[in-house]
Every structure is written in C-alpha cells, then in structure tokens.
Amino acid sequence: MSSESTLDDEDTFKILIATDIHLGFLEKDAIRGSDTFNTLDEIMKCAKTNQVDFILLGGDLFHDNKPSRRCLHSCITMLRKYCMGDTPVTFNLLSDQTVNFNTTQFPWVNYQDENLNISIPVFSIHGNHDDPTGAEGLCAIDLLSASGLVNHFGHSHSVERIEMSPILMQKGNTKLALYGLGSIPDERLHRMFVNNQVTMLRPKEDQDEWFNLFAIHQNRSKHGPTNYIPEQFLDDFIDLVVWGHEHECLITPTRNEQQLFYVTQPGSSVATSLSPGEAAKKHVGLLRVKGRRMNLEKIPLKTVRQFFIEDVVLEDHQDLFTPDTPQVTKKVENFCYAKVTEMIEKAERERLGCPLTPEKPLIRLRVDYSGGFDTFNTARFSQKFVERVANPKDLIHFVRRREKKEDIKGLTGTESTAITTAVEGLRVEDLVKKYFEAAEKTVQLSLLTENGMGKAIQEYVDKDEKDAIEELITYQLEKTQRHLQARAVTTEKDIDTEVSGRDSKKDTTEEENEIKEAMSRAKAHRLERGDDSGDVDISDDLADVAMDSDEALLPPPTRGRGRGGRGRGSRGRGRGEYTCKETYPTPSKVCLFHLHCGSEKRVVTNICPCLYIYFVTVMYIFDTYFRCLRLSLVLNRAALPSSSFTKSSSQSQSKSSRGIAFDDSDDSDEVKRSQKMIKHKSF
Numbered sequence: 001m002s003s004e005s006t007l008d009d010e011d012t013f014k015i016l017i018a019t020d021i022h023l024g025f026l027e028k029d030a031i032r033g034s035d036t037f038n039t040l041d042e043i044m045k046c047a048k049t050n051q052v053d054f055i056l057l058g059g060d061l062f063h064d065n066k067p068s069r070r071c072l073h074s075c076i077t078m079l080r081k082y083c084m085g086d087t088p089v090t091f092n093l094l095s096d097q098t099v100n101f102n103t104t105q106f107p108w109v110n111y112q113d114e115n116l117n118i119s120i121p122v123f124s125i126h127g128n129h130d131d132p133t134g135a136e137g138l139c140a141i142d143l144l145s146a147s148g149l150v151n152h153f154g155h156s157h158s159v160e161r162i163e164m165s166p167i168l169m170q171k172g173n174t175k176l177a178l179y180g181l182g183s184i185p186d187e188r189l190h191r192m193f194v195n196n197q198v199t200m201l202r203p204k205e206d207q208d209e210w211f212n213l214f215a216i217h218q219n220r221s222k223h224g225p226t227n228y229i230p231e232q233f234l235d236d237f238i239d240l241v242v243w244g245h246e247h248e249c250l251i252t253p254t255r256n257e258q259q260l261f262y263v264t265q266p267g268s269s270v271a272t273s274l275s276p277g278e279a280a281k282k283h284v285g286l287l288r289v290k291g292r293r294m295n296l297e298k299i300p301l302k303t304v305r306q307f308f309i310e311d312v313v314l315e316d317h318q319d320l321f322t323p324d325t326p327q328v329t330k331k332v333e334n335f336c337y338a339k340v341t342e343m344i345e346k347a348e349r350e351r352l353g354c355p356l357t358p359e360k361p362l363i364r365l366r367v368d369y370s371g372g373f374d375t376f377n378t379a380r381f382s383q384k385f386v387e388r389v390a391n392p393k394d395l396i397h398f399v400r401r402r403e404k405k406e407d408i409k410g411l412t413g414t415e416s417t418a419i420t421t422a423v424e425g426l427r428v429e430d431l432v433k434k435y436f437e438a439a440e441k442t443v444q445l446s447l448l449t450e451n452g453m454g455k456a457i458q459e460y461v462d463k464d465e466k467d468a469i470e471e472l473i474t475y476q477l478e479k480t481q482r483h484l485q486a487r488a489v490t491t492e493k494d495i496d497t498e499v500s501g502r503d504s505k506k507d508t509t510e511e512e513n514e515i516k517e518a519m520s521r522a523k524a525h526r527l528e529r530g531d532d533s534g535d536v537d538i539s540d541d542l543a544d545v546a547m548d549s550d551e552a553l554l555p556p557p558t559r560g561r562g563r564g565g566r567g568r569g570s571r572g573r574g575r576g577e578y579t580c581k582e583t584y585p586t587p588s589k590v591c592l593f594h595l596h597c598g599s600e601k602r603v604v605t606n607i608c609p610c611l612y613i614y615f616v617t618v619m620y621i622f623d624t625y626f627r628c629l630r631l632s633l634v635l636n637r638a639a640l641p642s643s644s645f646t647k648s649s650s651q652s653q654s655k656s657s658r659g660i661a662f663d664d665s666d667d668s669d670e671v672k673r674s675q676k677m678i679k680h681k682s683f
Contacts, residue, residue, distance in 0.1 A: 008288070011171060011172030011173050011290050012172075012288050012290045013091065014052045014053050014287070014288055015053060015055070015213075015286075015288075016046065016047040016052045016054075016055045016284060016286055016287075017056050017058070017284060018056075018269060018284045018285075019058030019060065019217070019244035019245070019266045020058070020127065020244055020247055020269065021039065021040055021061050022036055022268060022270050023036045023037065023062050023063060023067070023071055023074070024068060024070075024071035032390055035305055035358065036269075036270050039269045039303045040074075040269075042303045044078050044079070045082065047082065050286055052286070053091055053121075054120060054121040055123070056124075056178075057122065057123070057125070058124075058242050058244030059125050059182065059183055060127030060128065060268075061075070061140075061141060062140045062141075065129060065131065066140070067130075076144070076149065079122065079149040083120045083121070084119060085117065085118075085120075089111045089118065090171060091169050091176075092170050093109055093168065093169055094168040094169070094170055097109060100153055100166075100167045101145075101152070103152065103157075104145050104152065105146070109151055110145075110149070110150070110151055121151060122149065122150045122151065123167070124152055125152075125181065126141050127217045127245060128183040128217065137157065154181050154182045161198075162184075162192060162197065163199045164179050164180070164198075164199065164201065166178055166200075166201065166202075166203075167180075168203060173291070174211065174289060174290055174291055175206070176210070176211050177212045177213065178213050179215070180214070180216075181214075181215070181216050181217070182217060183218065184218070186218055186219050186223075186226065186227045186228055186229060187226045189229060198233075200214075200235050200237075200238075211240075211294065212239045213240050213242065213289075214234065214238045214240070214242065215244065216229070216234075219245065231256050231259060231263060234259060236261065239262065239292065239294065240253065240261065240262050240263075240287075240294060242266070243263055243265045244266075246267065246277075247272065247273075247278055248267050249266065249283055250264075251265065251267065251296070252264070252296070252298065264285060266283065266285055267283070268282070269301060269304065270282075271304075271305065274307070274309065274391070274394055278307055282300070302354055305362055306347045306350065306351065306357060306358075307361065307363075308343045308346065308347055308361060308362070309364040309365075309366070310339065310343060310364075310365055311368065312335075312336070312339060312365060312367050312368065313370075314332060314368060314369050314371065314373045315370060315373075320335060323371060323373055328374070329373075329374050329376050333376045333381060336365060336376075339365055340389075340395065340396075343363050344363060344385070358390070360389055360390040361390065363389045364394065364397060365396055366397045367396060367398050368399050368400065369399075370401045375398045378395070378396045378398075381396060452476060452518070453472065455515050456471075456472040456518070456519075457469065468518070474518075475514065475518040476514065483498065
C-alpha cells in the first residue's frame with residue numbers, strides 16, 4: 001500500500017470500484033423509488049470528477065433480472081452522459097480481446113470501436129441478480145454491452161471447467177491483469193475449486209511485473225459447508241480481490257495472511273434489506289495502481305438514505321416493566337416510541353450539512369419480547385411516524401429467542417435427530433436410512449427396504465420420475481408375494497419369519513438389481529405416456545436458477561428465486577422462518593412428515609426456502625408411503641386357508657400388468673383402496 005500522492009502520474013492507473021448498485025430496487029415506492037438512480041448518478045459523477053481511467057463494477061448492477069423500461073432507460077442515459085466524450089483513454093489493451101469478450105458479436109473493448117467515442121470505459125461482471133438466463137445465456141448487462149456502453153467480461157459458459165483469461169492493460173510502465181468471474185452457484189463453484197477445475201491463466205513473460213486484480217461475485221462468509229468460496233481457494237499470485245455480492249461495506253483492504261493478497265469488499269450502494277450489515281456507511285473506492293504498489297481511497301456516498309438499526313431486549317429493562325406490570329403492553333409501546341424518536345433525532349443531526357442525503361431515514365427497532373411479554377399493534381404504532389421515516393411499515397420487528405431443539409415439546413430423540421440431520425444437507429436416501437436405523441421397532445419397515453425407498457424418493461424429487469415410488473413398492477411387494485407362494489407358508493407367524501429372514505439374507509448386489517429393475521419399469525411407463533422429460537438430470541440447472549446468495553432478495557416472480565426482497569445484510573445474516581400450514585389426515589403409524597409438521601404446526605427454523613420445499617415434498621411422499629404399509633398387515637391377515645395361494649389369485653395377478661391381486665375376500669377391498677391411493681393420491 002502506498003500514499004496517493006506518490007502514485008498520481010502518467011504511470012498510475014486510477015480505477016473507480018463499486019459493486020451491488022441494485023438499480024431499480026423499490027423503483028415503484030413513492031418515497032424510495034429514486035434512491036438507486038440518484039446513487040448511480042453520484043457514482044458516475046465521482047468517476048468523471050476524479051478523471052479515472054475506467055470503472056470496475058463487481059456485479060448486481062441491476063436488481064431485477066429483467067429490469068423495467070424506466071430502469072434501463074435511466075442506466076443508459078447516465079452511462080451515455082458520463083462515459084462518452086472526447087477525453088482520450090490513456091491505457092492500452094495487450095490481450096486477445098476475442099477471448100476476453102467472447103460473449104458478444106463485437107469482441108473488442110468499446111473505447112476502441114471507431115463508431116463510438118468513449119472517455120471512461122466501464123468493465124463489469126454479472127451478479128446473481130442480473131445473471132445470464134435463457135437458451136442464449138443473455139443478461140441485462142449484455143444489452144449494455146451490445147449498445148457499446150459497458151464491457152461485459154468474466155462470463156463462463158462451461159459447467160465443467162473454468163479458464164479465466166485476464167484482460168491485459170498497460171499504462172506507461174504499469175501493467176495490469178484484470179481477472180473477472182461472474183456469479184456462479186456457490187455449491188457448484190466450490191466443487192469445481194475442490195476438483196481443480198478452475199484455472200487462472202497468466203502471461204508467460206514478465207509475470208512478476210503484472211499487478212493482478214480479480215473481481216468476483218460470490219458468498220464470502222460461510223453459509224453452509226459448500227455455500228461460499230473460501231479465500232484460500234484463490235491463487236496466491238493475485239494482488240487484490242474485489243469481492244462483490246456481500247452488502248456490508250468493508251472497503252478497507254484486508255490482508256489474507258495465508259495467500260498473501262488483499263481483499264476489499266465495497267458492499268452495496270443501497271440498503272436492500274433492514275439488517276445490521278446494511279447499516280454501515282456506504283462507500284465506493286478509488287484504486288490507484290503504479291507498478292506493483294496500490295492505494296485505495298474510500299469515497300463516502302452522500303445520496304444514500306440513512307439507515308439506523310437498534311436491538312432492544314425487554315427483559316433487560318425490569319426496572320421499567322415486567323410481564324406482570326399493569327398495562328405492561330402500553331408501557332412497552334411508550335418505551336419503543338421513545339427509542340424510535342431518539343433514532344430519528346440522531347439521523348436528523350447527522351444529515352445537517354448534507355443536502356444530497358434523503359430527508360427521511362430508514363429506521364428499524366428490533367424488539368426481543370422473550371420472557372412472557374406481549375406484542376402491540378405495529379400498524380397503529382407506525383402511523384405515528386409516517387411523515388418522519390421512509391419505512392413506516394417495517395419500523396418495528398418483534399423477535400423472540402428460539403427454543404433449543406432438545407426443549408421442543410413432542411419430539412423424541414430419534415425424531416429430533418432425523419429433522420436436524422435433514423437440515424444439515426444430507427442426501428434424501430441417507431436421511432431415510434439414518435431415520436430407520438435409529439427408529440423404534442414399531443415403525444421399522446416390514447416389506448420395503450430403506451435403500452430402495454431412498455433411491456425412489458431421490459429419483460422422484462431430483463429427476464421428476466413420477467412412477468419411481470409406485471413401481472418400487474409394487475415390485476418389492478410382488479417379489480415378496482411370489483416368495484411366500486413358493487415357500488407355501490400358512491400362518492401369520494410363518495409369514496413374518498419368512499419376510500424377515502428373506503430380507504436379512506438379501507445381499508447388496510441383489511437389492512441394487514431390484515432397485516434398478518423398478519426404476520427401469522418406472523421409466524418405461526413414463527415413455528409409454530410420451531413424457532421424456534425425466535431423462536434429463538436437472539440438478540445443476542436447478543442450481544443455476546435458485547442461486548443465492550443475496551439470498552433473500554430477488555424480486556417477485558419473473559424467475560422464482562424469491563429472494564421480493566433479497567438483500568444481503570451483514571455477512572452472518574440469519575434465515576427466515578417458515579411454517580407449514582397444510583393439514584393432512586393422521587396416519588395410522590408415525591411418519592416423518594407428521595414429525596415435521598404435526599397438528600401443532602411447529603415452526604421450522606434455520607432451513608433455506610429451497611431445502612424447505614424439498615424437505616416438505618419428501619415428507620409428503622413418506623406420509624403416503626407409510627399408509628402403504630397397511631398392505632403388509634393385509635398380507636399378514638390375508639386368509640391363506642389352504643397351503644398356498646388359490647388359483648384365482650394367480651390368474652388375477654397374471655392379468656394385471658401392474659399392482660397386486662389377492663384372493664377375493666374382505667381384505668381385497670382394502671388392498672384395492674390402498675393401491676388406488678398409491679396410484680392417484682400421491683402423484
């Protein structure tokens with residue numbers, strides 16, 4: 001790091017760095033609708049005032065994957081206003097531009113286009129909000145690139161290997177290698193780093209003379225075992241990493257002592273969520289590079305709306321009130337009123353002398369009412385501050401400390417372990433196996449196998465193989481029936497003995513063959529219907545669509561990534577809470593679905609939305625599946641008056657291409673009802 005006074009000359013690169021502008025966020029809001037446009041205008045004006053060589057954007061220029069007409073128009077207007085002009089660009093590009101800009105029909109940097117007059121080039125990678133989609137893999141930044149206003153780089157087409165070829169620049173005697181990697185699902189990129197499938201190319205000559213700058217848009221903080229990118233994954237020859245996607249402003253470069261490079265996290269230029277990380281003052285950076293030395297100057301943004309957040313724990317104020325105090329709710333409301341008023345007055349004092357700062361601040365008071373306190377009417381409370389804050393509807397947020405898992409009523413050790421294990425990211429078949437290994441004897445499987453059910457559920461969820469579970473149940477029941485016929489068993493006790501003995505002798509290879517046969521039958525039935533969509537393994541494609549990581553904030557349903565308000569706050573933000581509201585008939589036996597969502601409608605915490613939907617789907621299948629175990633009871637009770645099954649049973653079975661036929665008896669109706677439920681209700 002060097003002082004800026006020693007770097008300002010003809011050999012010095014001056015680069016304005018910004019990330020996560022989220023242009024268009026809440027653009028229809030009457031109060032906050034223009035915030036992102038005002039801030040982008042300030043950033044572009046700052047670049048022109050400081051006469052930078054180029055602007056580097058670290059992703060999420062747009063908040064919506066498909067920006068509105070107003071949003072695109074405003075962005076193009078500002079880029080044209082500040083980036084076009086007669087001022088010459090004083091650095092040269094030395095690399096092969098057809099490789100650097102291989103996603104466009106104009107594979108060269110925009111300032112070298114003879115039809116354009118660019119004075120400040122803009123280089124940008126894409127983020128998770130404005131990432132490429134569709135068959136052509138296009139995004140909103142590609143529109144700006146085709147119009148000659150932005151140079152889009154860092155777009156990787158392959159899902160198997162990534163090779164980053166740097167944009168090589170030279171200004172005077174200073175050589176700069178600019179690397180970029182647009183947003184990729186964190187789990188996939190993490191796996192590719194582990195498997196050594198990510199390569200950063202370097203110039204063959206004079207490698208020690210290049211200053212290596214890398215822009216990335218991924219999770220920096222750990223949100224799961226593989227849902228982030230550790231800094232140690234990056235190559236140690238990098239000098240500075242510009243880390244986008246994280247919204248907390250940590251722009252001062254920090255040194256990674258293991259890899260020996262610096263990391264700057266500029267953060268977002270607008271608060272997209274009311275979380276503590278967004279409350280830090282917003283900045284952009286002016287990076288100066290000369291030779292292998294650098295200096296990063298923090299430039300505070302003046303048009304950003306003020307945001308203040310405080311936490312209040314009611315139990316800590318027992319000198320003022322307790323849950324047993326008369327009219328305690330009214331006293332708590334008055335206490336919160338005083339706190340909010342204090343925060344507003346603080347905002348007004350800090351805004352003095354800053355005419356560009358919006359008048360109404362964002363205020364969030366988080367009230368912990370654990371310990372027996374009641375909440376008050378937040379809508380009525382917010383009406384008192386409608387004219388003083390920009391977010392009256394979100395002013396008060398009541399929170400309560402979560403119960404420890406071992407204290408949750410109604411969950412045994414086995415049940416709690418099953419749910420916790422699912423949250424930790426096991427595959428479905430592992431979850432099924434672990435549950436039945438630890439389950440009580442009364443809920444163990446009688447005829448079906450844990451491995452088979454796990455595989456069938458995995459096929460159903462991952463590959464939409466709708467017949468997988470039905471065919472597996474049918475196949476294993478048919479084999480059991482044939483086995484009992486061959487052994488000529490006559491009593492209920494003998495049936496139990498034969499079934500348990502047969503399962504204990506079954507080896508892994510035999511079971512795998514049974515599973516494959518059942519899956520083949522399921523696929524054959526699907527092809528008979530003319531549905532071949534199940535042949536495609538969509539696991540990686542699903543990761544593309546449901547990425548995350550700003551993880552809570554994608555605008556409403558143009559895509560499905562739910563994240564209507566998805567802004568990152570602090571690096572260690574928490575998850576939301578989701579409650580299952582559906583009701584289901586109580587099964588005759590305990591099942592995972594009802595452990596997960598019983599009559600008490602327990603709240604499921606610490607589960608991301610995608611995993612939650614996945615988990616609930618699996619549990620619903622289990623619910624139906626456990627009812628199917630009634631078939632085993634029917635089989636045990638099935639009258640075997642003679643030494644074997646009757647001839648009519650065999651004939652009935654031969655006539656049926658699918659399902660199981662028994663002797664005509666009172667139990668046969670129950671079997672048929674169960675089979676009908678399998679075929680129709682579950683799927």
